[in-house]
Amino acid sequence: MISLPLIIIASLFFMGIVIRTKSITSGRKGPGIFQPMKDVFRLWKKGAVYSETTSFIFQIAPSIYFASVLMAILTIPFGEYPGLVSFNGDFVFFAYVLAIGKFFSIIGALDTGSSFEGMGASREALYSLLAEPAFFILMGSFALFTGHTSFVDIFTSLHFGTYISYALGILATFILIMIAMIENSRMPIDDPKTHLELTMVHEVMILDNSGFDLGLILYATNLKFAMYGALIANFFIESLPIYISILIFLAVQFTFAIIVGILESFNARFRMGNNAQFIFTLTSLSLLIFFGVLLILKKIV
């Protein structure tokens, strides 16, 4: 319950911090922290241009995308407080709800009949499908480790005790950060600030969106970042008093945003051909977590 307002608050400044970090590291003055949100509000007030080729799919796609991100956020717990939607196996629901949003954003891009947008759509579909097993192996390992299958039960019963389990926590955080980067199409998978449509992934998919719809899509990206931040934060929030855990939550979101900013400042985008390999690496990393869990449970001696 408490996670929803917190994630929404975090989503308001998240992208601003990323941009601010990038401007500081490159020695620019840069916009204020709330500039991305101001952009979104500006877009929400604008009219729109629709392509003549498009059908009703193009009209409903951004709304469904946004709704799917909202629904996914509802499943995220906050420490021991479950999210609004919480049941055994809710992480499956989480992944599949996000998938339906992706489905519509892809066909929304294909609806324009553009050569560039199809390219972006194809890449988005490929990269997210490759990232899917990593997430499931990660969550499956924790389900095996804790004996629970819902987000809130998994997070509350994750007790980091041994050295191996600390290593697991760090690995899991790394994987989640990388999945967030893939899902949001950021560096090192995709460079949102590139000037060439041929090398974009997500940005090129939304070339034809404008006005309110574009605002929805941009805000959904912010929400998605804050959502993954909240997932990561849950690894660190134990059964602490609420005010401390809120502080931890905000600190984690803040650090996450700075990490994203630094990654984007000092990292170049991978070659498109190497992206797939990179995403496969995540799957093997999550397999490491699985083996770690097997070690802890003494299934392998």
Added chain:
Amino acid sequence: MNILIYKIVLGITVLLFFLPKKWIYSFALLLIISMCVITSWWAGSVLFGSEMQPLAFIQLAGNSIYLEIDKLSAFFIIIINFTVLTGIFYTKGYLKPYAEKKSKTEFAIHYFNFVWLHFSMLLVSMIRDGLSFLIVWELMSISSFFLVLFESEKKETIKIGLNYLIQMHIGLVLIMSGFLLAYFQSNASLGFEGVASFFSQHQPFLVFFLFFLGFGIKAGFIPIHTWLPHAHPAAPSHVSGVMSGVMVKLGIYGIIRVALLLKTDQLLIGEIIIIISILTGVFGILNASIHRDFKKMLAYCTIENIGIIGIGIGLFLVGEGLNNIPIMIIGLSGALLHTLNHSLFKSLLFYAAGSVYQQTHTRDMENLGGLIHQMPQTASLFLIGSLAIGGLPPLNGFISEFIIYNGLIDCLRQPGLVHSTLMMVALASIALIGGLSLLTFTKTFGTVFLGNPRKKLNHTPKEVELSMRIPQYIIVAFILCIGLFPQLFFIQLLDIVIGIVPAIKHTDVIAFYPMLDLIGIVGFYATIFLLLIIVVYFLRKLLTQQKIAVRKSTWGCGYVAPAVNMQYTGKSFSKSLSKLLNFIVLERKVYHEIEITTVFPTERSYQSHYLDFFEKTFLKPITNRLLYSMNYFVFIQNGKTHFYVLYGLLFILVIFLSTLFHLI
């Protein structure tokens, strides 16, 4: 009384050949409806009432054959009846363009076989006796063979049909040897009873895998799936809908029927089935994602779903081996629910694809595009089918996949390293399958229905007639029902599972009610999700209705002369995936360079198509070798009659001698 009407309905199918052309359809419809009423009555009374006494059907070789309906049969009867009914309603509009082209006899043959496909599928699910089971199984194969041959004026169709027929007979031989092996080594009768008593006395592996292979050919497990991607595109769409929706499922029925009889070694068999199913699922959807023939794509997608169902069956067996009742229930109910779900959305997709084919006369998606403007309803129906088959909430595919996920996670926690690892691999592969099907269906839907038309068609496509759309809307209603209120269906499934697995007592199921609640909760949140989408959409509508909306051409990134053939194609959409996995997805390119022989050189050409890995690397070499070695025996068939008489004499002589010396 009922059985008499049943026999009469079976008998009067012959009348189809003597009716005038315009009455054939109505009579076939009448036959199918009456058959549906009779068998659904039986099935309903078994599902909701008490057990049913076997009905004496006919005398065969001195034995009387009974129709036995237990809950498993009843479940399959309901699925068969529903899909065939939607199929026959759809047929009316679909075959209309052929009315001039085809003769009365051709129509009569087609409908006769369609009716008999229905009847034989029902009989397969009702008969337990070995010999008559094999006969009705054969009837099912032959009637579907003739249905595939409907467009027999195309040379390719005959070849595909023969390929199908031969593969089905290999399957038949395997099933037959399974029955016979069990019969000769046990004292019980030929049939499932004999198999049961065989399993209680002997090692089950050989017999079980004979059955698994035999039924697996029908179902489409790899590497014996190769008939599916050929036969489904060649058959008319109502036939491929029924074949893929239910006929393939009777392979699953057979496997479940035999698996239920196992007494020992369930654990190992279950694990082997899970491994085969994982490979089947990933291989199926991977191939589906690259093909440009959209009916071939759907055929491969059937293979993928058979893999998911197989994982459920494997889970059931693993649960039985571990003596873990919850895993057994989850596995079997997941498999059955996915069987039902797949029969719904796959027939829907085939019907929608058939509507596209009827209007455009092409199955190649690279020639299509922008059909959503001319056929908005077909497009929406196809979209709903695609979402459902991708396992996305709030539709029915999600529910069965969710159940199977739950089973896998449950099984993950069982002691033992092997299970944990296997279940983790299964978990990751279902996730991968989900991702791949997202790519496959966004590609297909996007290429066929969205964007601009890629080629000029001979006539402008328009929305198909109402009689073709209504069955599809009925299917959509069921898809939504299962997606939003899954507990209603799941409780029935639990009932079926108790009815067919003797090890599961009623008390176990009461302990299973939390799972039922969980399924209910998933349905509830799916509903909430649907409402959330609607709310967001209406908010958007409310906020934007005052704003200016302009329609302009698609932004071409500064390029001012865009053309339709610059659109992204389906092939390029999946190209990066196929390049990544080019060791499984074999691409064959044929490139003809221009030959400079004359002053005006001809066009150069470039083709590329994908080959099936197993067909190319296993089946083709084997059949080629076989053909080659058969060359040595050509002298036997020399066309001289007196030689053939001599062979007969030689045969008698050999038999005589070998009995004389007690060789046989």
